[in-house]
Amino acid sequence: MSQYKIIFTGPVGAGKTTAINSISDSPPIKTDAAASDMTKSRKAATTVAMDYGIMNLSGGEKIHLYGTPGQERFDFMWEILVNGGIGLILLLDNTRADPFQDMKFFLEAFDKFIGETGVAIGVTQMDISTTPTIDDYHVQLKTLGIKPPVFAVDARVKNDVSVLVQSLLFSLDPGLEEEA
């Protein structure tokens, strides 16, 4: 049976682990460790290998949810991770110094995968830092020539993550309907 997966990526502290936890049917397998370097200023523990969650579908299929490690020094795994993926969820932390730079970095890093599938962007921490706004992100994306969904997201809220993933799937095929 084919292995279907959705990839969650983004910088340290953007909420990838939490987002996977929000929609996973089983507690995600976390590989967090005490942060000992630059990530320490962002969160006490950070993901050093990958997060993994699973969604069980009717009919017995499983959708695997993979989170890339937040620390960029582990990103040689990305190429392996995206192989066969359905699409990419990019989470950005609005409290970081330059979230646009983060966005461009990840869009460029996953350029090939996004071109073959699709991407939906969730902006987290907007209740803490209200700027840049979602409109500002669209302005930046326009210069890159793409129009993906960009939503404000609280990674702890299942519905926020659900809506974001739905938008990714509808981007891939607007003709999708709920399966009975």
Add this chain to the structure above:
Amino acid sequence: MSNNAKSPLKVALHAMDERSVRTMVMYLKGPCQGAAVVVDEASAEVDIFDGDNINAKRLLTEHLAKPSSRPVIVLSLQSIRLDNVVLVKKPVKSEDMLGALAEVKARLAQQKINNPPVSVDTSLTDLPADKPVLKNYTINTDEQNKTSKHQTAMQLNEAAFGTYIGNVQGVDVNDPAQFANATYAPKDYFQGYIQSAINTCQDKNENLQLHSGWRQLVLFPQSHEIWLDADDKELRAFASLKLEHAPSKKMSLSPFKTESLALTNALEKFHSMDAFVWKLACWTSKGRYPDSINIDHPVYLKNWPNFSRLLITPHAMRIAALLVQEPRTLGDVARLLNIKPQYVFVFVSAAHALGLVGQARREADELVQAPDFKPLQKQGLLGRIISKLRGNKA
């Protein structure tokens, strides 16, 4: 077995912890087809550094200062330029990694003839320091208590449409023969007054209070918020009233001093301006479309609405996905998605109120309306994921 795997390069890893060393071992064995194997430092031919490790700069400097003739590969986000160092830019791609390994292999062959000491380029000390990742901001607890503003989306299904959005009397908006009559004029409703007030407060960049003869409403252009002393049920009822003949038609704006009312005691009454206008347009439309839209001309979506903070009407995300790709007429959208036109009309009304909808005005634009889209092979699977996400299936 590849040629590389027959005589793999022996590499030592630096500035990596145990977990990343294990991952690197698997990476070299798998995607890099065994072109290199990880060995201890004493046996290695090549050294590989994680250039973004916090200690990388020091370790690399110390390493390059040693009288070693071994080539060095650095994996980094930064564009590091050092003598005898091969940079592999992150995110590392197998192709790049294999290229770097081939390059150092060639150098090793050359070094058998001539083995010069590795010199340290002065630019090493100029390695860019990590950029500060923290933004300067003050945590505003008031912002976090604006519960309506940050409320997650409500996703309506078809069954809930009539109850929550409502229907218009006297016209069947789903009958193509009656499409011409399925319009409404936003300016005749509270929606039009609100949109006009928003334009004014944004032009003046000033907090304004709208005097409508109804509930107190204040607009905050800088924070892009609206404060309304009414709940959704009351707003929904008021939204559907045609105001052109009502005594309250005359509405006015006046400057609003923040300190003149203790709004902070009712933070839950703050709404995002966009979310407010969006739902107001849905309740005003009731499945009709704005009279400024030409039903025969294709429309397009400038960008996706921020759905996670909006009222999601039935099929709204499908319609958005379609219209963000190509311009289409409203009737064509309904036909392609096999949905009732009222769902297209209500979505377009809300998106139009936010200025997200554009319409091809020239005759020639009609000719370039997009062809039918091609469904994905995995449509069934993706549909089951949608069902799962909406909580319909365990």
